[in-house]
Amino acid sequence: MDIVQDQTAAATVPGASTPAPAGEPAARVVTRDVSVFYGQKQALFDVSIDIPDRSVTSFIGPSGCGKSTFLRCINRMNDTIDGCRVSGIVELDGEDINRPDLDVVELRARVGMVFQKPNPFPKSIYQNVAYGPRIHGMTRNKAELDEIVVTSLKRAGLFEEVKDRLDQPGTGLSGGQQQRLCIARAIATRPEVLLMDEPCSALDPIATAIIEELIDELRENFTIVIVTHSMQQAARVSQKTAFFHLGKLIETGDTEQIFTNPRHEKTQDYITGRFG
Amino acid sequence: MVQHRSEHIVSSYEEELTHLTRHIIEMGGMVEQAINEATSALVRVDHDLAQIVIQNDKDIDKKQRGLDEMAVSMIARRQPMASDLRRIVASIHVATDLERIGDMAKSIARRTLQISDQHISPQLYSGVRHMSDLVLTQVSAALQNVTALEVDEAIRICEKDEEVDALYMSLFREFLTYMMEDPRNITDCTHLLFCAKNLERAGDHATNIVEAAYYIQTGANLIDEIEIRKERR
Numbered sequence: 001m002d003i004v005q006d007q008t009a010a011a012t013v014p015g016a017s018t019p020a021p022a023g024e025p026a027a028r029v030v031t032r033d034v035s036v037f038y039g040q041k042q043a044l045f046d047v048s049i050d051i052p053d054r055s056v057t058s059f060i061g062p063s064g065c066g067k068s069t070f071l072r073c074i075n076r077m078n079d080t081i082d083g084c085r086v087s088g089i090v091e092l093d094g095e096d097i098n099r100p101d102l103d104v105v106e107l108r109a110r111v112g113m114v115f116q117k118p119n120p121f122p123k124s125i126y127q128n129v130a131y132g133p134r135i136h137g138m139t140r141n142k143a144e145l146d147e148i149v150v151t152s153l154k155r156a157g158l159f160e161e162v163k164d165r166l167d168q169p170g171t172g173l174s175g176g177q178q179q180r181l182c183i184a185r186a187i188a189t190r191p192e193v194l195l196m197d198e199p200c201s202a203l204d205p206i207a208t209a210i211i212e213e214l215i216d217e218l219r220e221n222f223t224i225v226i227v228t229h230s231m232q233q234a235a236r237v238s239q240k241t242a243f244f245h246l247g248k249l250i251e252t253g254d255t256e257q258i259f260t261n262p263r264h265e266k267t268q269d270y271i272t273g274r275f276g
Numbered sequence: 277m278v279q280h281r282s283e284h285i286v287s288s289y290e291e292e293l294t295h296l297t298r299h300i301i302e303m304g305g306m307v308e309q310a311i312n313e314a315t316s317a318l319v320r321v322d323h324d325l326a327q328i329v330i331q332n333d334k335d336i337d338k339k340q341r342g343l344d345e346m347a348v349s350m351i352a353r354r355q356p357m358a359s360d361l362r363r364i365v366a367s368i369h370v371a372t373d374l375e376r377i378g379d380m381a382k383s384i385a386r387r388t389l390q391i392s393d394q395h396i397s398p399q400l401y402s403g404v405r406h407m408s409d410l411v412l413t414q415v416s417a418a419l420q421n422v423t424a425l426e427v428d429e430a431i432r433i434c435e436k437d438e439e440v441d442a443l444y445m446s447l448f449r450e451f452l453t454y455m456m457e458d459p460r461n462i463t464d465c466t467h468l469l470f471c472a473k474n475l476e477r478a479g480d481h482a483t484n485i486v487e488a489a490y491y492i493q494t495g496a497n498l499i500d501e502i503e504i505r506k507e508r509r
């Protein structure tokens with residue numbers, strides 16, 4: 001099977017982060033030949049991709065193709081899974097994130113993650129957002145922490161709805177609000193990259209629209225990677241799209257091109273609903 | 277460029293896409309008949325037939341509206357992507373072009389009603405008939421490409437449009453000669469000249485249809501492909 005990729009991922013030498021072509025935003029995350037094994041079973045095969053700065057990249061593909069696995073490579077969440085082994089190179093701003101001496105806690109502050117199911121801590125709304133900045137020692141006093149909590153909630157588009165009950169449990173919010181709370185929590189540590197694994201799959205269309213609007217705003221300041229099963233969502237929110245199939249990256253390209261004229265037949269079959 | 281024959285998982289979607297193409301082909305058949313009959317009415321100065329052409333144009337318009345509705349409904353319900361999206365959007369274009377060709381036939385029929393008798397040389401009428409036949413082969417070849425694209429054939433159709441244009445120019449000069457020879461010919465010649473112009477425009481719509489067919493299958497622009505081939509030669 002030939003792998004069709006656009007110039008942004010056309011690097012040949014592993015580990016060499018090539019400068020982005022003119023007009024393209026610089027690559028923030030660069031991976032080369034990333035393979036992942038769960039015990040004996042290989043789940044990802046030589047994935048090389050450049051994820052551009054300050055834009056949204058979506059990962060699409062059939063269930064089990066390795067989207068979540070690959071997403072977890074970007075903040076070393078696979079470390080937490082028993083028997084999971086990652087090979088290849090993952091660079092954040094040119095820095096190898098798999099270096100043994102790298103501080104994983106710090107890495108996860110730089111690369112935030114939002115999951116499919118909203119998972120607020122069983123604490124107050126305030127504490128949920130304050131948690132990250134606090135453990136990373138990002139603030140010197142309560143006033144600064146308050147400031148971060150408020151800004152993060154505002155950015156996540158939740159502040160107006162919760163400003164009078166910041167001390168109430170985050171778990172008492174609606175699903176869509178909980179998801180925005182998790183986003184507020186993820187951006188409170190001012191990450192460079194925000195990973196979102198099916199962030200809207202448990203939400204209704206209105207809550208989804210609010211999150212999508214939010215993603216579009218966050219893109220000004222963050223590099224966002226979103227895994228989604230909704231083709232329409234990928235088409236709506238992302239500038240780049242990567243299609244995975246059976247653990248391989250089949251095609252990456254501008255979202256518009258992928259959804260109007262994909263180069264690879266497998267991509268075409270998948271997005272038009274012809275996958276056998 | 278991706279072409280494939282595999283079917284949708286959702287068979288009703290597949291059926292709708294097939295239905296859309298069939299609708300286009302049916303509409304194409306109606307339009308070909310309209311051009312053919314309009315030309316016959318003109319060259320025979322057959323007012324009854326001209327009336328029928330004008331009447332039938334309403335059905336062509338209706339057919340186009342039907343296709344529009346079908347396409348809009350599919351976009352709303354199916355959220356088509358990639359080749360499906362191209363097929364649906366381009367079908368709207370093709371139907372518009374076919375409807376315009378139908379209008380050309382109607383214009384010819386309307387002019388026929390204003391021609392009372394053949395004063396001028398039958399040779400001029402046969403020139404228009406010839407042009408009409410050429411345009412008809414263009415239209416039907418174009419429609420063939422909507423169902424199954426043959427890139428070489430598509431390019432040939434586009435290039436052949438130049439023949440239609442050339443034929444129009446030569447008819448134009450002929451008409452001019454007749455008008456200068458005898459000013460009493462001016463009225464009928466003008467009508468005929470406009471009919472020839474209508475046919476020439478119908479030919480342009482045929483090339484639009486070929487371009488749409490090419491876009492459906494490849495997602496690319498046929499004119500670009502023609503340019504690339506010219507450069508290679």
Ligand SMILES: Nc1ncnc2c1ncn2[C@@H]1O[C@H](COP(=O)(O)OP(=O)(O)OP(=O)(O)O)[C@@H](O)[C@H]1O
Binds near residue numbers: 062063081
């Ligand atoms: N913890 C694990 N242990 C063993 N195998 C795993 C584990 N997690 C994932 N896998 C396997 O790795 C492959 C990729 O899984 P992954 O969860 O990355 O897919 P995905 O594309 O995110 O799918 P989905 O769309 O269903 O979320 C699958 O075959 C899956 O069974």
Ligand SMILES: [Mg+2]
Binds near residue numbers: 069197227
């Ligand atoms: Mg997953």
